[in-house]
Amino acid sequence: MAHPRIAAFGGFRTIPPKEGGAGSDKFAFELYPRLVELGCELTAYCRIYPEERGRDKYGEYKGVKLIYFNTISRAGFDTLIHSFKATFHIIFRNTGDVIHIHSGANSIWALFLRCAGKRVYITQFAMDWKRDKWPWYGKLFYRFSNYLTAFFPNQVAFDNIFTKEYFEKRFRKQFTFIPYGSEVKEPAADLSILYRLGISPDNYFLFVGRFIPDKGVHLLIEAFRNVQTEKKLVLVGGSPNPGPYEEQLRSADDNRIVFAGYVYGDETNILMKNAYAYVQPSLIEGLSPVILTVMGLGTPLICSDIIENKFITGDNATLFISGNSESLQEKISQVLKNQDQIKDQAEKGRDDILSRFNWDNVAKRYLELFHSK
Numbered sequence: 001m002a003h004p005r006i007a008a009f010g011g012f013r014t015i016p017p018k019e020g021g022a023g024s025d026k027f028a029f030e031l032y033p034r035l036v037e038l039g040c041e042l043t044a045y046c047r048i049y050p051e052e053r054g055r056d057k058y059g060e061y062k063g064v065k066l067i068y069f070n071t072i073s074r075a076g077f078d079t080l081i082h083s084f085k086a087t088f089h090i091i092f093r094n095t096g097d098v099i100h101i102h103s104g105a106n107s108i109w110a111l112f113l114r115c116a117g118k119r120v121y122i123t124q125f126a127m128d129w130k131r132d133k134w135p136w137y138g139k140l141f142y143r144f145s146n147y148l149t150a151f152f153p154n155q156v157a158f159d160n161i162f163t164k165e166y167f168e169k170r171f172r173k174q175f176t177f178i179p180y181g182s183e184v185k186e187p188a189a190d191l192s193i194l195y196r197l198g199i200s201p202d203n204y205f206l207f208v209g210r211f212i213p214d215k216g217v218h219l220l221i222e223a224f225r226n227v228q229t230e231k232k233l234v235l236v237g238g239s240p241n242p243g244p245y246e247e248q249l250r251s252a253d254d255n256r257i258v259f260a261g262y263v264y265g266d267e268t269n270i271l272m273k274n275a276y277a278y279v280q281p282s283l284i285e286g287l288s289p290v291i292l293t294v295m296g297l298g299t300p301l302i303c304s305d306i307i308e309n310k311f312i313t314g315d316n317a318t319l320f321i322s323g324n325s326e327s328l329q330e331k332i333s334q335v336l337k338n339q340d341q342i343k344d345q346a347e348k349g350r351d352d353i354l355s356r357f358n359w360d361n362v363a364k365r366y367l368e369l370f371h372s373k
Helices: 023-037 077-093 108-115 136-151 161-171 192-197 217-225 244-250 266-274 289-296 307-313 325-336 339-356 359-371
Strands: 005-009 041-048 058-061 064-070 098-102 119-124 155-158 204-210 232-238 257-261 277-280 301-304 318-320
Touching (some): 005 077, 023 041, 064 077, 098 108, 098 359, 119 359, 136 161, 155 161, 155 359, 204 217, 204 266, 217 244, 217 325, 232 266, 289 301, 289 307, 289 339, 301 307, 301 325, 318 325, 325 339
Parallel strands (some): 005 098, 277 301
C-alpha cells in the first residue's frame, strides 16, 4: 500500500527543537522521522523569527523536508501568520495530500485545505482555552476554534483522553486517542553538566520546562523555600518571550535555587536521571512528555494531581494538590524522609511507562489514521 505524501504545520517551531521549545516541538521531532522510516514523504513547515532572519529557507532532518517561513515574535500571532503562509504554500505548491495540523487553534486552515481536496488531520494536545497565559481574546479564539476543530478536519487525534471525552460530549462525535510517546535512552555516564552547575547526584530536585504561569514554577519556588534541606532546586529552561513573570521567578532570594538556563539532548536526561526527585507543578497539561521521560528513566516524581497527570502516573508518583504550595511543600518534605519508598515507586513507574507508551507504536497509529478517510 502506497503511503500518502504528508505536509505538517502548526504548534511546532522547528525540527529539531531550539530553546523555548514546547511539547509540540518534541512531538514533531519524534514522530516525523519515524513516519519517514515507515515510507512516507513528509514536509514540515518551520518558523523563522526576526532574530533568525537570513537563515536558509530549506533544510532536511532525518529525511524530513523542512521549509521555513518568516513570522513575528508575538506569542499566538506568530503561529497564525506562519500557518497562513504554510496553508497556501501547500495548496499552490501541492506539497502534500495528507495535512497534519498541530493544535485546534489552527483549525480554520482546515477549511481551505479541504476545499483544495486535501485530507486534513488535527492533533489536539490539551484544553488550551484554560491556560492563564492567554488574554481574554485568546481564550475566546480557542473556544471558537473548538467548533472548527470538531467539524472541519477529516479526523482529530487527542493525546489526552480527558480532552477527547470533553469534545465527544460537547459535539456528539467520536474522535481518536493516540497517546504521546516516551523515548527513553539510558543517558551517558558523563556527569560534567552536574559539575558545571555545582550539583551532585541525588542531591537536587529538578524542573525542566517553560517559565510560564501554567507550569506552576512560582508554586515550586515558594514551596521549596520553606523546606528544610541542603539539597538544591535546579530549574532548567526559560521563556520564549521573557517578561515580568520570569523576572519574578529569578528574583527568588535562595542560594539553593539554581537557574540552569537551557539544556539540551542527552544532558537533559543526565540531569533527570541523577535527580533526587523531579517536580512537575503544572496547573494545566496535556499528556506531559516530560513526565513520560522522567518516569521512563526511573526517577522519583512529584507532580500536581490534575487528571492528566494521574492518567500517566497511576500510583507511581507522589501527588500534591494542584495550585497549593503548602501541599507541595509537604510532599517535598515527605519524599526527603522516604528515599527507599520513592525509589521502589519509580522503578514500578518505569516498567509501566515503557510498556504503555512507545514512539514507534505512536507513529504506526498515526500512519493508520492518515490512511483513513
